Amino acid sequence: MVKYNCLNPIAPIGLNLFTEKYEKIESLESADAVLVRSASMLDLNLPENLKAIARAGAGVNNIPLDKCAEKGIVVFNTPGANANGVKELVIAGLMLASRDIVGGINWVQSIREDENVAKLVEKGKSKFAGKEILGKKFGVIGLGAIGVLVANAAKRLGMEVYGCDPYISVEHAWNLSRDIISVKTKEDIYKECDYITVHVPLLDDTKKMINKDTIAMMKDGVVILNFARDLLVNDEDMEEALKSGKVAKYVTDFPNAKTAGMEGVIAIPHLGASTEESEDNCAVMAVKEIKDYMEYGIIKNSVNYPDCDAGVCASGKRITINHKNIPNMLSQFTGTVSAENINISNLINKSKGDYAYTVLDIEGNVTDTIIKKLNDITGVLKVRVI
Ligand SMILES: NC(=O)c1ccc[n+]([C@@H]2O[C@H](COP(=O)([O-])OP(=O)(O)OC[C@H]3O[C@@H](n4cnc5c(N)ncnc54)[C@H](O)[C@@H]3O)[C@@H](O)[C@H]2O)c1
Ligand SMILES: O=C(O)[C@H](O)COP(=O)(O)O
Numbered sequence: 001m002v003k004y005n006c007l008n009p010i011a012p013i014g015l016n017l018f019t020e021k022y023e024k025i026e027s028l029e030s031a032d033a034v035l036v037r038s039a040s041m042l043d044l045n046l047p048e049n050l051k052a053i054a055r056a057g058a059g060v061n062n063i064p065l066d067k068c069a070e071k072g073i074v075v076f077n078t079p080g081a082n083a084n085g086v087k088e089l090v091i092a093g094l095m096l097a098s099r100d101i102v103g104g105i106n107w108v109q110s111i112r113e114d115e116n117v118a119k120l121v122e123k124g125k126s127k128f129a130g131k132e133i134l135g136k137k138f139g140v141i142g143l144g145a146i147g148v149l150v151a152n153a154a155k156r157l158g159m160e161v162y163g164c165d166p167y168i169s170v171e172h173a174w175n176l177s178r179d180i181i182s183v184k185t186k187e188d189i190y191k192e193c194d195y196i197t198v199h200v201p202l203l204d205d206t207k208k209m210i211n212k213d214t215i216a217m218m219k220d221g222v223v224i225l226n227f228a229r230d231l232l233v234n235d236e237d238m239e240e241a242l243k244s245g246k247v248a249k250y251v252t253d254f255p256n257a258k259t260a261g262m263e264g265v266i267a268i269p270h271l272g273a274s275t276e277e278s279e280d281n282c283a284v285m286a287v288k289e290i291k292d293y294m295e296y297g298i299i300k301n302s303v304n305y306p307d308c309d310a311g312v313c314a315s316g317k318r319i320t321i322n323h324k325n326i327p328n329m330l331s332q333f334t335g336t337v338s339a340e341n342i343n344i345s346n347l348i349n350k351s352k353g354d355y356a357y358t359v360l361d362i363e364g365n366v367t368d369t370i371i372k373k374l375n376d377i378t379g380v381l382k383v384r385v386i
Contacts, residue, residue, distance in 0.1 A: 002294050003030055008037035010056055011276075014283025017291065033290045037282075038062055038270070046071055051384065052293050054286035057082055057273055058145070059229060060303050061202045069304040069355045072322035072382025074293060076301050078285035080145035085278035086253075087149035089271055090197060090227050093251040094138075094154070096266050097195075097223045099130030134158040139189030141209075142200035142228070143168045143176060150197060152177045164189050190217040197225040198232055212237040221248045227272050230254035238262070297359050297386050299350075306350035310359040315345040317362050318386040319370075324379035325356040333358055336373045340364070355381075 003025045004018070014035075015024070025031060028044065033052045040062045041053070048071075053063060055077040068075050096102060107128070111120050136159055140151040143165035155161045155177050163180045165172075176182075183189060186209070189196060196218070200206045210224060211234040224247055226233055233250070235258040241247040242264035252259055255267035273282065285301070292298040297320040299308045305322065319337075323329055330349055337344055342364035349358045366385045374383045 002032045004033040004035060004290065005031040006035045007039040007041070008035075008056075010035045010037075010286070011279040011283035013280045014056070014285075014287040017284065017287045033294060035283075035286055035290070036063070037273075046073060051382065052076065052290055054078070054290050055303075056279075056282035056286040059201060061229060065304045069322075070381065074299055074302050074305045074322070074357075076286065076289040076293075076299075077303055078282045078289070079301055081281035081285045082273035082275075082278035083145035083149050085275040086146045086199075086227055086272035087153055088275075089253065089268065090146075090150045090225060091153055091157070093225050093227065093253075093266065093268070094133055094195060094197075094223075097225070097249040097251050098133055100128040102266060104128035133195070135160065136194040137162065137192055139164070139193030139196045140180075141165070141186055141189055141196065141198045143172055144199060145172070146227070147197075147199035148172050148175045150199065151180050155179050159195075162189050162193055186214070187217060190214050191219075193222070194219060195223045195225065198228050200228060200232070202229040202231055207231050208234040210234065210238070212240065215241045215246060218246070220246055222246070223249045223251070225251045227251075227253040230256050230259065235259055235262075238265075295386070297384065299357060302352075304352070305355055305357050306352035308348055308350040308357050308359060310346060310348045310361070313346075313361045313386065315361045315363045317364070317366050319360045319362065319366060319374070320384045320386065321358045321360070321374060321380060322382040323356050323358065323377075324381065325351040325354050326379050329356065329377070329379060330358065332377050333360060333374065336370060336377070337362055339373075340367060340370055342370075 002022045004022060005025050005028050029047055031050055035054050035056055037056050042064050050073050053073060053075045058077055060077050063075055065075055111117055114120060138154045138159040139162045140147045141164050143163045151161050151163050161180045162183050164183050164186050209232055238250055239262055249264055249266060251266040253268045253270050253272050259265050260267050289301055297318055299305055342362050344360055345363050346361035371383055374380060
């Protein structure tokens with residue numbers, strides 16, 4: 001029986017894919033697998049038994065990736081599964097920043113009991129007027145699953161769209177409209193655009209990328225949209241820029257103690273992926289990833305181990321080994337199995353950074369001796385028999 005624990009609610013359409021071989025448990029302690037959305041796992045004790053974590057979503061900054069890799073725990077995410085949900089909200093954010101729609105709606109509520117409400121509306125509406133986005137320059141930083149959809153949608157709305165992503169994947173480049181102006185550096189976007197949106201992961205080199213220096217390069221009255229992570233922006237610098245009018249509006253899907261009540265901020269309660277469709281897509285992809293890994297040792301969409309697909313095991317006995325990416329591992333694995341006079345019918349080894357993964361299909365019984373010897377090899381992090 002494979003035990004799984006959900007640290008956040010996961011859509012039933014995904015969980016229903018688990019067969020009778022899987023059991024949902026309420027605690028992490030004895031879990032083989034974990035499904036999570038944004039709950040922080042950074043300070044959790046990870047049980048020895050834990051083999052896989054699937055993030056039903058994109059961002060994995062709530063998961064200790066290195067600590068997991070070091071314990072042989074494979075972490076998956078669900079690339080692109082919620083991208084359309086985010087794209088639609090970014091477009092809404094663009095509109096909310098262009099006229100004071102939120103302020104206007106709140107004002108109508110404040111005068112709704114007045115029998116002259118219709119007249120008052122016509123008299124007072126100019127306070128909430130704004131600009132149109134047609135023909136404005138729109139910069140997209142990060143052209144991944146979300147950035148590409150956002151850039152293409154903004155283009156279709158009549159904006160002049162600039163995109164920047166030094167690491168763009170071939171797949172995303174194919175999906176990007178040819179009408180998007182590709183720029184080499186973020187500085188080009190900062191200097192050129194009326195609206196700037198960021199769609200990069202939170203990493204050491206993206207943290208606080210929007211700060212007083214980068215804001216200083218921007219046009220007066222720029223609008224900044226952040227549907228990626230709050231820590232991409234230096235909040236103190238943003239507050240100053242909003243006060244001075246340098247930044248006209250900051251739209252964020254990640255309000256925090258500093259920005260939630262800040263003047264000039266349009267704060268949305270992290271709704272980017274909160275649509276039925278995105279939640280379903282993420283849940284289905286996450287559960288399939290867990291099942292493929294638990295049942296066949298297949299790794300797809302991992303963020304800390306290499307992707308590896310050895311297909312279905314024809315010989316009936318499969319050993320999977322999560323290990324350090326260091327010399328001489330394969331010869332020790334094959335030597336250990338051959339010493340028991342067992343034939344290896346299939347072998348795959350893949351690596352990603354400091355970590356690697358090996359699948360051995362063998363023709364014979366997996367004895368306790370083999371497993372112990374494999375576990376004793378320096379650099380081996382987890383051994384499983386499927
Ligand atoms: N608001 C939400 O609900 C929501 C939903 C999904 C994702 N997100 C956030 O959005 C981020 C992006 O999501 P995605 O699905 O598009 O991910 P993705 O991995 O498909 O795209 C990220 C892109 O950023 C690029 N990139 C990385 N570092 C960069 C840099 N320094 N400069 C420019 N580009 C850089 C990568 O090359 C990649 O193309 C996630 O990491 C997550 O933090 C938020
Ligand atoms: O990175 C993500 O996928 C988003 O931030 C969505 O997070 P959520 O699953 O908690 O809505």
